[in-house]
Amino acid sequence: GFCHGCGDGHEGPRIRASLTDDWISLEEWSDDLSVTVEIPGLFGPESVPVYDGHGWLDRWGQHGVDLEPGTTIVATGDETGIVKELTLIDGVSIVYFEAADDLSYGTAPPDTPVEVSAGDERGGCGFNVVADATGSWTADFAADPCFFDVLEGMGTEASVADDDGDYTSVSPTGIIMVGFIGDDEGQPHVSAGGWPLDETIHLTVTDPDGVVVYETEAISGPWFGPGPPVDTMAGFDMGDFWVQRGQILTVSHPTRISVLPVSHIRIDAIDVVSDTVSGSGGFGTLDVFAGAEFRAIEPAPDGTWSVSFSDIGRNTDVGVNDLGYEGGLTEVRAQVEQQGGLLVNTDPSWLWLFDDQRFPASADGEVQVYADPADEVPMWTTPVTTNESGGFFLDPLGHDLQPGMSVRIEFGDLARTYTEVEIVDLAVTSYDPYGEVVTGTAPGHTQVWVRPFDPAHPDPSDPEASCGTVYPVVDGVWTADYGEPGDCQDFDIEWGMDVLLALFHDNGDLQRRVQPMNRAPTIESITGPAGPIMIGTEAYFEVAFSDPDSETHTVTWDFGDGTTAETSTGAATHVYQAPGVYSVPVTVTDGHGAFDQDVFEFVVVYDPDGGHVTGGGWFLAEGEDANFGLTARYHQDTAKGQVNAVVDGVHLHSEGLAWLVITPESTAHLSGGATLDGATGFEFRVDVSDGTSGDAIRIRVWDVGTGELVLDVGGDLAGGQIKIHD
Numbered sequence: 001g002f003c004h005g006c007g008d009g010h011e012g013p014r015i016r017a018s019l020t021d022d023w024i025s026l027e028e029w030s031d032d033l034s035v036t037v038e039i040p041g042l043f044g045p046e047s048v049p050v051y052d053g054h055g056w057l058d059r060w061g062q063h064g065v066d067l068e069p070g071t072t073i074v075a076t077g078d079e080t081g082i083v084k085e086l087t088l089i090d091g092v093s094i095v096y097f098e099a100a101d102d103l104s105y106g107t108a109p110p111d112t113p114v115e116v117s118a119g120d121e122r123g124g125c126g127f128n129v130v131a132d133a134t135g136s137w138t139a140d141f142a143a144d145p146c147f148f149d150v151l152e153g154m155g156t157e158a159s160v161a162d163d164d165g166d167y168t169s170v171s172p173t174g175i176i177m178v179g180f181i182g183d184d185e186g187q188p189h190v191s192a193g194g195w196p197l198d199e200t201i202h203l204t205v206t207d208p209d210g211v212v213v214y215e216t217e218a219i220s221g222p223w224f225g226p227g228p229p230v231d232t233m234a235g236f237d238m239g240d241f242w243v244q245r246g247q248i249l250t251v252s253h254p255t256r257i258s259v260l261p262v263s264h265i266r267i268d269a270i271d272v273v274s275d276t277v278s279g280s281g282g283f284g285t286l287d288v289f290a291g292a293e294f295r296a297i298e299p300a301p302d303g304t305w306s307v308s309f310s311d312i313g314r315n316t317d318v319g320v321n322d323l324g325y326e327g328g329l330t331e332v333r334a335q336v337e338q339q340g341g342l343l344v345n346t347d348p349s350w351l352w353l354f355d356d357q358r359f360p361a362s363a364d365g366e367v368q369v370y371a372d373p374a375d376e377v378p379m380w381t382t383p384v385t386t387n388e389s390g391g392f393f394l395d396p397l398g399h400d401l402q403p404g405m406s407v408r409i410e411f412g413d414l415a416r417t418y419t420e421v422e423i424v425d426l427a428v429t430s431y432d433p434y435g436e437v438v439t440g441t442a443p444g445h446t447q448v449w450v451r452p453f454d455p456a457h458p459d460p461s462d463p464e465a466s467c468g469t470v471y472p473v474v475d476g477v478w479t480a481d482y483g484e485p486g487d488c489q490d491f492d493i494e495w496g497m498d499v500l501l502a503l504f505h506d507n508g509d510l511q512r513r514v515q516p517m518n519r520a521p522t523i524e525s526i527t528g529p530a531g532p533i534m535i536g537t538e539a540y541f542e543v544a545f546s547d548p549d550s551e552t553h554t555v556t557w558d559f560g561d562g563t564t565a566e567t568s569t570g571a572a573t574h575v576y577q578a579p580g581v582y583s584v585p586v587t588v589t590d591g592h593g594a595f596d597q598d599v600f601e602f603v604v605v606y607d608p609d610g611g612h613v614t615g616g617g618w619f620l621a622e623g624e625d626a627n628f629g630l631t632a633r634y635h636q637d638t639a640k641g642q643v644n645a646v647v648d649g650v651h652l653h654s655e656g657l658a659w660l661v662i663t664p665e666s667t668a669h670l671s672g673g674a675t676l677d678g679a680t681g682f683e684f685r686v687d688v689s690d691g692t693s694g695d696a697i698r699i700r701v702w703d704v705g706t707g708e709l710v711l712d713v714g715g716d717l718a719g720g721q722i723k724i725h726d
Helices: none
Strands: 014-018 024-027 034-039 043-049 055-057 072-077 083-087 093-098 103-107 113-120 123-130 136-140 155-161 167-170 175-181 189-193 200-206 212-219 232-235 248-253 256-261 266-271 276-280 286-290 293-297 304-308 317-325 328-335 341-346 350-354 364-370 380-385 392-394 406-411 416-422 427-432 437-441 447-453 469-474 477-481 498-504 510-516 522-527 538-546 553-558 564-567 571-575 580-590 595-606 612-621 624-635 638-647 650-662 667-676 679-689 696-703 709-716 719-725
Touching: 014 072, 014 083, 024 034, 024 072, 034 055, 043 055, 093 155, 103 113, 103 155, 113 136, 123 136, 175 248, 175 256, 189 200, 212 232, 256 328, 266 317, 266 328, 276 317, 286 304, 293 304, 341 406, 380 392, 427 498, 427 510, 437 447, 447 477, 522 580, 522 595, 538 553, 538 580, 538 595, 553 571, 564 571, 595 650, 612 638, 612 650, 612 709, 624 650, 624 667, 624 696, 638 667, 650 679, 667 719, 679 719
Parallel strands: 014 167, 175 328, 341 510
Antiparallel strands: 014 024, 024 055, 034 043, 034 072, 072 083, 093 103, 103 136, 113 123, 113 155, 155 167, 175 189, 189 232, 200 212, 200 248, 248 256, 266 276, 276 304, 286 293, 286 317, 317 328, 341 350, 350 392, 364 380, 364 406, 406 416, 427 437, 437 477, 447 469, 447 498, 469 477, 498 510, 522 538, 538 571, 553 564, 553 580, 580 595, 612 624, 612 719, 624 638, 638 650, 650 667, 667 679, 679 696, 696 709
């Protein structure tokens, strides 16, 4: 339905049959209501209805007829008695069809007209071309006479007429592909392309004797990737089965079948010095590639082959496709065994040519450094001699390597430039441990490897000390977010880490830089009032800190009474206007935003005219009654009073008060020395509240010698009372 004008020059009824899709089309049988079709010895006779002069047989594959070159089809008009006979022509094929370039080419008998069409319900065009003397033809749908844009998903067909005007037709065939990685290093992958979309494709693997050794199925899906010119692809899950060379793969669908003997083709050697790839095996034409270079060759009579390329560098993909069997192709891929290269390090500057096979041991060469890649004269040169593994290490280099420079290495004995690396601005521009984000630059590249690490523990295998991963570069900027899900999500970046940055250049060489990050200041001590102070008295504070990276700092003081202050030095004063026991948090922040925090505890501020406190009663402590009695007041600016308590059978007795604080909020706080069951060397603190809905108490006792908290009990009173007097 998309071939306009096809069949011109052949008037009257005709047969058209497809070698690839196995259908038979009846065309221009206008004077017949039905036509009897027969394939002598294979099919029919069967009467086929004709509508508007056209009829179809086996369009959906329900008859399972396999049409092959040489098959004869006979059609007889049931009303007119007209007899047409078509013997399918050999050598007709479509080798390539790609919508992106509006191009199709294939084969046909030499000097034969070929009717070619492309399209679908969206439109189409068909015209005639002529196969050349070698049997090849090409159809450009974008050119005269079609000027047609082939859209993705459209189909194509090529037909050759016999002397009687009947046509042998073909469409792109389904193919089988089997791929090996290296010398059987990984499980071969098997796929099938060009089969009906969203339908089940069956795979059978047999040994050379025809014994079935494995079967599986797959669903054919859309395909827009590189590789063969097909618009569908089915990948087979082979489970634990490994395809072997010499086995036979058969892919089948009710409409078609393809068979591929797995080629014995192998890559035997990759020589990066002479830039050659050699191997053995193959059915016929081989397509050998190294990187973006391709070579078509035929194996020698003994089955061996060898191909030369202009340059096989590090990280180059090498492969060979055996195209010698029409059912598909066998592919073998490999890679240069040692993926070394040139490592350019800045800050400090050194060079390392490592793990490379391209140059023999003890080869003489020269390092050249250019201020600009376009310069013809280097800034400086350094002679080098490769070591026993074909590399070298220059450290120290004796010169600084800066962004914008170009490093080139030449080996005169090999008469070529080995490599050239243009140094880029690879740097960290922001480092935020709070937000777990590091950003930087790497212009002109697609991804950068970022690894913050503790310089005191630089082992990259230690997950507590470092974590590295690859991040994309967009418009010359990269962002490493350690808070996002990924390999480094559980790694915490901290102030004072170093950041290792690395990226591969397009030629496989590596640039590397270690950039130290700012270290946070460290608070070493905070001093404040050593004893209780009276309200209205100036309190003096001082913080001592160190910082190896920054000279400017801001000290933030929170005095605990709602008042804060900032100073540029480590000293501050404050006057408390209300009695209380205050904690004083201190933050020291450097000029890069890194900080350290600590707390001074406690500032005891009392009011000698604030009243006195008395109390007695009991409360529950760990399920047992705890009894207490206390009285405390200021006398001539000195705290006087006594505290006694019995907790779980242990007797607490105060030995004088160090301080007493009574607040306007009806709370009291007192501290001093104490004995436990007569033993000295303890310090206590009691906090009480005189509440309108109930009183409460908390008693804590520390061992003065060790600082250990040995008692901490309290709660609402179960009996008795606490009274704070004005």
